[in-house]
Amino acid sequence: xxxxxxxxxxxxxRMLASAIGVALSASSAAxxxxxxxxxEQKGERNPISLGATNITGQDQDNTSYQVEKASxxxxxxxxxxxxxxxxxxxxxxxKDTAATSLQDALRxxxxxxxxxxxxxxxxxxxxxxxxxDAQGDTYLDGVRDTGGQxxxxxxxxxIEVSKGPNSSFGGRGSAGGSLNLVSKTPQARDFTNGxxxxxxxxxxxxxxxxxxxxxxxxxxxxxxxMSHEQNVAGRDAVNYDRWGxxxxxxxxxxxxxxxxxxxxxxxxDDLPDSGIPYGYGSPTAxxxxxxxxxxxxxxxxxxxxxxxxxRKTRADISTFSIEHDLNDNMTLKNTLRHGSTGQDYVLxxxxxxKFNVNKYGTVWRRANSRVSTTTTTTNQTxxxxxxxxxxxxxxxxxxxxxxxxxxxxxGYTVSPNGNPLGGCTPDKVGNSGGxxxxxxxxxxxxxxxxxxxxxxxxxxxxATSRAAYVFDTIELDPKxxxxxxxxxxxxxTEANSNAVAGxxxxxxxxxxxxxxxxxxxxxxxNGSIYASYATSATPAGGLVGEGSDGNPLxxxxxxxxxxxxxxxxxxxGTKWDxxxxxxxxxxxxxxxxxxxxxxxxxxxxxxxxxxxxxxGIELSASGKITDKWQLFAGYSYLDSELVKSGLNGRxxxxxxxxxxxxxxxxxPKNSFSLWTTYDITPKLTIxxxxxxxxxxxxxxxxxxxxxxxxxxxAMASYKLTKNVDLQLNVQNLTDKTYYDKAFSTHxxxxxxxxxxxxxxxxxx
Numbered sequence: 001x002x003x004x005x006x007x008x009x010x011x012x013x014r015m016l017a018s019a020i021g022v023a024l025s026a027s028s029a030a031x032x033x034x035x036x037x038x039x040e041q042k043g044e045r046n047p048i049s050l051g052a053t054n055i056t057g058q059d060q061d062n063t064s065y066q067v068e069k070a071s072x073x074x075x076x077x078x079x080x081x082x083x084x085x086x087x088x089x090x091x092x093x094x095k096d097t098a099a100t101s102l103q104d105a106l107r108x109x110x111x112x113x114x115x116x117x118x119x120x121x122x123x124x125x126x127x128x129x130x131x132x133d134a135q136g137d138t139y140l141d142g143v144r145d146t147g148g149q150x151x152x153x154x155x156x157x158x159i160e161v162s163k164g165p166n167s168s169f170g171g172r173g174s175a176g177g178s179l180n181l182v183s184k185t186p187q188a189r190d191f192t193n194g195x196x197x198x199x200x201x202x203x204x205x206x207x208x209x210x211x212x213x214x215x216x217x218x219x220x221x222x223x224x225x226m227s228h229e230q231n232v233a234g235r236d237a238v239n240y241d242r243w244g245x246x247x248x249x250x251x252x253x254x255x256x257x258x259x260x261x262x263x264x265x266x267x268x269d270d271l272p273d274s275g276i277p278y279g280y281g282s283p284t285a286x287x288x289x290x291x292x293x294x295x296x297x298x299x300x301x302x303x304x305x306x307x308x309x310x311r312k313t314r315a316d317i318s319t320f321s322i323e324h325d326l327n328d329n330m331t332l333k334n335t336l337r338h339g340s341t342g343q344d345y346v347l348x349x350x351x352x353x354k355f356n357v358n359k360y361g362t363v364w365r366r367a368n369s370r371v372s373t374t375t376t377t378t379n380q381t382x383x384x385x386x387x388x389x390x391x392x393x394x395x396x397x398x399x400x401x402x403x404x405x406x407x408x409x410x411g412y413t414v415s416p417n418g419n420p421l422g423g424c425t426p427d428k429v430g431n432s433g434g435x436x437x438x439x440x441x442x443x444x445x446x447x448x449x450x451x452x453x454x455x456x457x458x459x460x461x462x463a464t465s466r467a468a469y470v471f472d473t474i475e476l477d478p479k480x481x482x483x484x485x486x487x488x489x490x491x492x493t494e495a496n497s498n499a500v501a502g503x504x505x506x507x508x509x510x511x512x513x514x515x516x517x518x519x520x521x522x523x524x525x526n527g528s529i530y531a532s533y534a535t536s537a538t539p540a541g542g543l544v545g546e547g548s549d550g551n552p553l554x555x556x557x558x559x560x561x562x563x564x565x566x567x568x569x570x571x572x573g574t575k576w577d578x579x580x581x582x583x584x585x586x587x588x589x590x591x592x593x594x595x596x597x598x599x600x601x602x603x604x605x606x607x608x609x610x611x612x613x614x615x616g617i618e619l620s621a622s623g624k625i626t627d628k629w630q631l632f633a634g635y636s637y638l639d640s641e642l643v644k645s646g647l648n649g650r651x652x653x654x655x656x657x658x659x660x661x662x663x664x665x666x667x668p669k670n671s672f673s674l675w676t677t678y679d680i681t682p683k684l685t686i687x688x689x690x691x692x693x694x695x696x697x698x699x700x701x702x703x704x705x706x707x708x709x710x711x712x713x714a715m716a717s718y719k720l721t722k723n724v725d726l727q728l729n730v731q732n733l734t735d736k737t738y739y740d741k742a743f744s745t746h747x748x749x750x751x752x753x754x755x756x757x758x759x760x761x762x763x764x
Contacts, residue, residue: 062091062092064090065630066582066583066584066623066624067079068080070082070086071180071182072142072160073333073384073397074142074169074397074485075471076384076472076483079575079584080526080527080528081483082483082518083483083519083520083532083573084162084163084164084518084534084571084573085164085586085588086160086161087109087161087163087634088158088161088622089106089160089632093108093632096677096687096717096727097715098197098729098731100152101150101152101153102125102138102151102152102153102159103125108689108691109161111129111130111163111634111671112127112128113127113668113671113693113696113740114127114128114666114740115665115666116275116698116747116748116749121148122343122372122547123311123347123370124313125148125151126547127179128667129161129177129178130164130177130592130614131612131638131640131666132175132176132177132567132614133176134174134176134179135148135543135546136542136544136547137173138151138181139179139181140180140183140317141181141182141335142180142335142380143335143378143380144170144378144403146374146405147341147342147376147407149313150268152226152244152266154207154224154225154244154246155224156183156184157182157183157185158182159179159180159181159182160180160181160182161178161179162177162178162179162180163176163177163618164177164571164590165177165535165567165568165569167535168514168515168534168536169469169487171401172465172539172564173536173538175536175538175567175594183262183264184222184246184248185222186220186222186249186253187211187220188254189211190212190213191209191210191211192208192763192764193209193763194206194207194208194209194210194761195759195761195762196759197757197758197760199755199756200757201230201231201233202231203230203231203757204230205227206227207224209223213253217253218251219251219252219253221247221249222248222250223245223247224246224247225244226244226266227242233735233754234299234300234735234750234753235300235302235750235752236300236301237304237306238270238271239271241269242266242267243266243268244264244266244267245266246262246265247262248261256325257323257324259322260319260322260323261319262318262319263316264317265314266315267315269311270310270312271304272309272310272345273749274304274348275293275349275350275741275743275747275748275749276301276748276749277294277363277439277747278291278357278704278745278748279293279357280355280358285355287703288699288701288704289703291703291705292704293739293748294439295750296361296438296441298440301439301441302442303348303363303365303437303442304347305348305365306445307445308367308452309345309346310344310345310346310347311343312344313341314341315340315341315342316339317337317340318338318339319335319336321334321335322334326385329385329386329387330383332383333383334381335380335381335382337377337378338377339374339377340374341373341374342371342372342374343371343372344370344371345368345369346369347367347368347369348365348367348368349365349366349368350364350747351746351747352747353746355423356423356436357439359423360423360424361439362423362424362425362429362437362439363436364424364435365434365435365436366746367412367417369411370410370411371410371411371454372407372410372546373408374406374407374544377403378401378402378404379402380399381399383399384396392475393474394474395473396470396471396472397470398471399468399469400467401465402467404464405462405463405464405465406460406462406544407545407546408458408459408460409459409460409545409546410454410455410456411458412452413453413454414451414452415453416433420432420436430443433447433449434446434447434450457498457500459495459496459498459545461493461496461544461545462544463492463494463541464492465490467487467489467490469486470487472485478522480520480521480522481528482519483516483518483519483532484517486515487513488511489510489511489512490509490510490511491510491512491539491541491542493507493508493541493544494506494507495545508541508562510564514534514535514536516533516534516535517533517534518531519531526578527574527577528575528576529574530573530574530575531571531572533570535566535567535568536566537565538564538565538567540562540598562598563608565595565597565598565608566594567592567595568592568593570590570591571589571590571591572588572590573586573587573589574587574588577623579625579626582624582625583621583623583624584622586618587619587620588617588618589617590615590618591613591614591616592613592614592616593613595610596609596610599646600647600648600652601646601647603652603653604652605652609644609646610644611644612641612643613640613641613643614641614664615639616636616637616638617635617636617637618636618637619635619636620634621634628678629676629679630676630677630678631676632673632675633673633674633675635671635672636668636670636672637669638667638668638669638671641661641662642659642660642661643660645658645659648701657701664697664700665697665700665742666698666742668695670694672690672691673692674689675688675689676688683718684719686714687715687716688715689712690710690711690712691710691711691712692709692711694708695707697742698742698743698744698748704745706738706742711731711734711751713730713732713733714730714733715729716728723762723763724760724761725762725763726760727761728759729759730754730755731755731757734754735754737750738750739751
């Protein structure tokens with residue numbers, strides 16, 4: 001078959017990364033004693049802890065689950081005084097839970113689910129925060145990280161989750177919140193950290209993190225490497241293979257002017273999971289009623305084709321930033337970034353839309369394909385600091401942002417790619433050139449006798465955005481703080497489509513203000529009570545071709561109203577640092593209302609007339625209860641409703657029924673996460689976690705769903721020497737079969753079964 005050359009081969013660089021990891025880990029053992037002595041001496045001379053400046057801006061214990069301040073300068077107050085829900089997943093939680101991907105990491109934050117890729121959405125990370133799609137609301141060091149991706153975290157120090165409308169911080173979108181990934185940057189000390197993980201299902205992972213100072217310690221270089229390959233527990237045929245490299249260089253450490261250059265490259269080559277088809281409520285059903293996935297009696301069943309399916313991805317991100325302290329209270333920073341991401345895949349959708357599952361106990365293997373490239377160039381200038389005016393102290397941040405984005409989407413022509421004449425009857429299983437397979441006993445080794453040819457017809461979407469923003473925390477007196485923020489955006493987008501039927505071009509220009517305001521009362525120094533209000537705006541085309549955003553630009557709907565959708569949030573909350581400020585507790589009650597939503601009101605006609613809302617409660621705890629006992633936990637209650645839903649339908653085609661009053665998709669009413677560790681001895685630590693997610697609907701009609709589940713994890717770590725640690729993680733301890741992604745019509749994605757991982761880490 002013909003495949004695009006967009007994605008370069010992964011084998012040689014991956015093998016190089018593996019070889020480096022193995023060589024360094026092996027050779028380190030022979031020199032451990034000497035390395036330990038050298039490390040001790042260097043540690044005394046350079047006591048700055050890894051990641052402390054990135055996460056909290058101060059030298060706090062870098063093994064703590066507690067984080068005092070977000071990395072972004074747009075947060076002009078410590079987290080305890082920030083009037084909104086912000087959860088930071090620190091490096092130690094990532095390490096202790098053995099997280100390797102963004103989805104792994106966010107399992108520890110309740111109120112976040114993941115949606116499946118299909119229906120115009122690319123494969124990759126598609127988080128829902130407080131019930132709202134946030135696939136375009138991920139940031140890397142405060143700059144929007146666009147393009148469909150499955151994000152690795154080998155070069156990530158921490159993950160900041162801001163909940164509630166957040167357009168005043170990041171611009172368009174962010175109706176339910178946003179994610180900010182904080183990169184590992186050069187530090188003012190020498191160290192070498194690395195490790196290798198061997199686990200069940202042929203898991204092999206190697207990582208290396210090296211930091212070196214030079215130029216009389218005023219500059220530092222840091223290099224992160226990763227190689228990862230694995231099958232998936234409880235899933236036949238599925239495998240993942242990826243590698244990455246991330247060098248960074250900083251000049252001017254400890255001086256008024258700092259310059260940072262960094263590059264990130266990651267690519268993957270997978271046989272992706274094709275998911276489990278939904279069943280039907282009865283043998284005569286022609287539409288879903290209240291149906292869940294049907295695996296044919298064996299949860300290991302894989303409905304894809306080894307000879308046809310593949311997924312390759314690539315991400316390249318280059319960043320240049322310069323930061324200068326104008327004086328003790330004012331800093332100017334400029335960040336220039338260019339990023340390019342790509343996807344290339346043909347994968348099987350186990351399609352139930354032709355009722356083969358119901359009628360014959362078979363599955364039609366429908367092929368989905370995509371070849372996409374997204375390029376983004378951003379220049380962001382920030383001025384931040386503090387000053388006194390009119391008797392009040394101000395902690396401020398202001399800036400300008402200019403961004404150009406372009407996404408090119410095309411795919412493959414797969415032939416045949418239709419339900420066979422007469423359906424996938426039992427006699428066609430194994431005799432249809434791979435198009436049909438058994439629900440109960442699918443064979444991923446079936447020969448594919450069709451063809452796959454590159455199809456260059458598709459859509460090219462361009463967008464240009466310009467923004468200005470300002471934030472300020474005003475200390476009215478020691479017990480009262482006023483936190484305000486304002487942002488103005490212009491967002492211009494143009495979609496050019498090239499199809500057999502001809503060419504089309506649709507444009508949309510939007511301008512919008514967003515703001516936030518919060519009043520904070522501090523009854524004691526270690527606590528706060530707040531009330532806040534925040535907004536967001538989601539213009540048409542906000543995903544720039546890399547996802548389905550209810551955007552009628554792709555439906556050819558010339559009569560549509562294309563005003564930005566508007567979201568507002570009302571929140572009351574309290575935050576406290578207890579046990580000598582080692583443990584942070586938060587609680588919030590909120591209402592999020594999305595108004596002016598684009599809904600289908602007639603054939604090929606959309607209007608900004610929809611409305612949905614979420615009423616919720618959130619609780620969290622992070623930090624140390626005692627010197628030996630750490631906790632990272634949270635609970636989320638989300639009561640969602642489609643208040644005004646418009647007509648049912650897709651791509652401008654009117655369907656039947658109404659979704660008014662239904663629960664929002666991908667929005668569990670209750671979700672809970674608990675991760676805790678305890679130091680039995682100075683060398684031995686044990687830990688475990690429990691994660692509960694309520695039933696989740698896949699569609700607005702509430703006709704398909706995935707059941708609720710509880711998953712348990714366990715870990716134990718042992719400090720073998722000063723320089724070598726061993727850690728055992730058992731994920732999904734009870735081997736629970738559950739689903740972590742629900743699509744709106746055809747299928748759901750099954751999570752991994754019981755997985756055991758043994759990690760050997762070295763550091764000197």
